Amino acid sequence: MLARGSTIGILGGGQLGRMMAMSSAQLGYRTIGFAPEGDNVSGPLNDDFVTAAWDDTDALAAFAARCDVVTWEFENVPVDTARAIPHDKIFPDPHALETAQDRLNEKRFVESLGGRPAAYAKVDSSHDLIAAVDRLGAPGILKTRRDGYDGKGQWRIGSSRDAEGLRLPDAPCIYEGFVEFDAEFSVILVRSREGEIRFWDSTRNVHEGGILAASHYPAGNQITAQTDAARTLARKVADALKYVGVLTLEFFATHEGPIFNEMAPRVHNSGHWTIEGAATSQFENHIRAVAGLPLGDTRTIAPSIEMRNIIGSDIDDAYSFLSGSAYHLHDYGKAEASEGRKMGHVTRLQHNTRG
Structure with a gap:
């Protein structure tokens, strides 16, 4: 400690x-x-x-x-x-970074633990991409295997013609088949140095333009019904990596159960609601874990929560949220409010059914 x-x-x-x-x-x-x-x-x-x-x-x-x-x-x-x-x-061990930084290796690792990612194929050439589209179908998403976040390094492939006409980036890629899903959600856990694991409640995540726009709690019945299976996989991932700190896995909720999307070996945007909405936030518990302190309680402390990202120039009007007593504003202090850049977030907690 x-x-x-x-x-x-x-x-x-x-x-x-x-x-x-x-x-x-x-x-x-x-x-x-x-x-x-x-x-x-x-x-x-x-x-x-x-x-x-x-x-x-x-x-x-x-x-x-x-x-x-x-x-x-x-x-x-x-x-x-x-x-x-x-x-x-x-902390965590750098092997977690190594695993998460390559989308192909990440998916193979999760499969080895019994997880189900979207159908995928390795793409190193235009021929590989055309073959992947022929095998997995379209639409689908071509992604660089490394780097890229918030929708960057990704190209939607609507048909085989799109694949034939696309100039590939100068980097190894992966093609992912389209997943028919009803909702997106994340599982966020914290694991101590001794291997104790605690989970926060999952939220329903809404993305716009490849960027997380909002997270909602309660997440809805379909996500709730799939949370246990998703947590089982997340626990296996954390234990296999001997992880210490906060770990996030993102999932699609489908009629076949949870489909793994990607993991983030860190605190996560979809967990920002925990600052005000949980007994112990993801940030405090991450520090507790790496410092060797006892983990804090992860229970949710409000019946209804919404976290919304403030993107780009929307930060100019963000303080208007404070006219509502249930809102908590976080301004990240970024100087340049460029398009698509996360400038802050606002969390709304509803403590009773009347609003």
């Missing part, structure tokens, strides 16, 4: 790191961030921030020496960067 006043290092400088730093301070810990030059909005919330390239081994070594434990706040931290931190200091 980390002593009071210990230092937690956070790889990454985005809003997730910002909220981790807040929870760390609440628990009496210092934080140091590490990320390349950029709009590192977590910087002002950390006690210190190191701006250096991911492959700057000297800077990483100096950073690690100042930290008692290290974690990360987004899944595109290079695996080599995470592995440069002494193994007994970094």
Whole structure:
């Protein structure tokens, strides 16, 4: 267990790191961030921030020496960067990053544990793509195997003609067959150093343009009926990775049961509602886990919750939400409100049926 006043290092400088730093301070810990030059909005919330390239081994070594434990706040931290931190200091194990960063390996890993992803095929050439569309059908989605989030690095394939005319990106790809689903949901868990696992309630997630727009609780009967099966897989994934911290798996709710979409080895946008809506937030429990503290209660504390992302220039009007007493605004402090960029979120808790 980390002593009071210990230092937690956070790889990454985005809003997730910002909220981790807040929870760390609440628990009496210092934080140091590490990320390349950029709009590192977590910087002002950390006690210190190191701006250096991911492959700057000297800077990483100096950073690690100042930290008692290290974690990360987004899944595109290079695996080599995470592995440069002494193994007994970094949580989760970098193998979780390595697994999640390649969509093909991720799906094969989940299948090995009994999970069901969407039908998929490896694509390294135009011939591969045409063959994949012929075998799996269209519509479907072509994705780069690495990088890409919030709809980036993805192309919808509506027909074999689309496949024939598409210029492939200069990167390994994967083609996923279309899944007929009724809803999307996520399973968010926290696993301690000792292997204890706790789950938050699942929300119904609504995406617009490939970006999470809103999460709703209760999630609805169909999702609730499939949550146990999804949790069983999530537990297997967490145990197989010997995971420590918060882990998220996203699913499609279908008439055949839950279909695995992807996993995120980190705190997750669809869990932001837990800050106000759960007894212990995903951010506090992540810090508790990596610090070796007892896990907090994950129960939901309101009968109805909505979390909505604030995208791009919508942040200019976000403070209008505060005229409603049930709303909680989180402004991430980002300077540039570009199209499609998550600038903040707002959570609404309804504590009674009258509103």
